[in-house]
Amino acid sequence: MPEGSNFENHETPPQPTEFLGRLKHDQETTPSKVDFESILEKGEIESVRELEGYWGMKLVEIKDGGDALFRPDKETDFIFEAKRMEARRSDLELMAYKVDQVLGFDLVPAVVNRTIGQHVGSLQRRIQNFSCVIWGTNWENRVRPEEITRAAIFDYLLDVRDRHVGNFIIDSDTGKLWLIDHDFFMFFDEIIKIKIIEKAQEKGLVILGGAERVSIERFLAHADSLTVDAKPEIVEIIKKARDRAEILLKKGQIPITNA
Amino acid sequence: MTLLYFVELFELDRDAQQKKIATFKLLEGESRAVEIDGDRDNLVVESIQGEGIFDYKNARPGKLYPNDGMSFLENLKYHFRSGYLSATDVKKRIID
Numbered sequence: 001m002p003e004g005s006n007f008e009n010h011e012t013p014p015q016p017t018e019f020l021g022r023l024k025h026d027q028e029t030t031p032s033k034v035d036f037e038s039i040l041e042k043g044e045i046e047s048v049r050e051l052e053g054y055w056g057m058k059l060v061e062i063k064d065g066g067d068a069l070f071r072p073d074k075e076t077d078f079i080f081e082a083k084r085m086e087a088r089r090s091d092l093e094l095m096a097y098k099v100d101q102v103l104g105f106d107l108v109p110a111v112v113n114r115t116i117g118q119h120v121g122s123l124q125r126r127i128q129n130f131s132c133v134i135w136g137t138n139w140e141n142r143v144r145p146e147e148i149t150r151a152a153i154f155d156y157l158l159d160v161r162d163r164h165v166g167n168f169i170i171d172s173d174t175g176k177l178w179l180i181d182h183d184f185f186m187f188f189d190e191i192i193k194i195k196i197i198e199k200a201q202e203k204g205l206v207i208l209g210g211a212e213r214v215s216i217e218r219f220l221a222h223a224d225s226l227t228v229d230a231k232p233e234i235v236e237i238i239k240k241a242r243d244r245a246e247i248l249l250k251k252g253q254i255p256i257t258n259a
Numbered sequence: 260m261t262l263l264y265f266v267e268l269f270e271l272d273r274d275a276q277q278k279k280i281a282t283f284k285l286l287e288g289e290s291r292a293v294e295i296d297g298d299r300d301n302l303v304v305e306s307i308q309g310e311g312i313f314d315y316k317n318a319r320p321g322k323l324y325p326n327d328g329m330s331f332l333e334n335l336k337y338h339f340r341s342g343y344l345s346a347t348d349v350k351k352r353i354i355d
């Protein structure tokens with residue numbers, strides 16, 4: 001959500017179907033936001049380089065637009081097919097981004113669905129100024145406290161399962177935190193790893209502030225718009241998130257979890 | 260003839276260049292423990308040994324460490340899948 005956006009000030013919240021369109025309009029009029037999403041969607045691709053690693057990821061250089069990570073769905077389709085799911089990785093990545101945008105937290109790097117080299121997948125802005133989070137190195141002291149609280153809210157709402165230290169990165173210079181890897185394991189893994197929620201609880205960063213309450217209320221007002229034409233698994237995740245949003249507002253904090 | 264099973268771990272740097280930071284190696288028929296070659300000072304490598312990784316492949320509770328041999332090796336690609344850190348599948352090579 002662009003800084004200064006005032007959805008929360010509407011006496012009557014915008015209708016869900018209007019919201020994403022309005023959000024896009026706001027992004028288009030805010031230079032720092034416009035650039036990422038529209039560049040990812042429409043930018044001219046200059047080069048595509050296969051990255052080492054198992055999942056067929058590619059580094060895509062976009063003319064005058066930096067670069068992005070492309071994750072082709074075909075590499076992970078087998079996981080979803082084995083579970084007879086309709087959703088694919090790119091659906092999950094996009095859903096996570098949209099939820100983050102509705103919340104206005106700006107924790108998930110911009111991502112779009114795009115076809116590259118005849119393969120459908122997700123194309124996500126590459127964060128350049130980052131550090132990998134390393135276990136046991138007090139990463140939490142290099143991140144702004146509100147970033148931890150908001151990331152914990154995001155993870156709680158979406159009931160993420162795989163937020164281990166490999167699935168978020170930080171920018172130590174600005175204290176920014178980025179959430180990545182919103183794939184099958186993140187939403188459906190049986191073994192729950194919720195490092196950010198655990199850290200938020202440990203540091204006493206689980207109480208909702210006024211801004212967080214407004215974000216969650218906005219999510220509740222617009223959750224339906226995220227389920228329009230969505231695949232069943234996405235609808236389920238959003239439905240659960242809506243229930244959890246109610247719990248958050250009622251309790252005023254992230255409930256204790258024992259993962 | 261001995262088979263060497265190995266997994267390579269790559270880090271994407273700020274200039275979008277991938278750098279191999281470790282190779283995890285397991286010799287067939289010998290000790291079950293995975294050996295780690297590479298930048299031992301790299302905190303990621305140190306972290307893997309200290310924290311371990313989860314068993315995504317079999318969805319079993321508990322963690323896997325280098326001493327767990329092939330199970331550890333097979334799960335590295337699931338653990339490191341972000342693009343910022345990426346592990347290869349288990350590869351094998353004949354050595355002698």
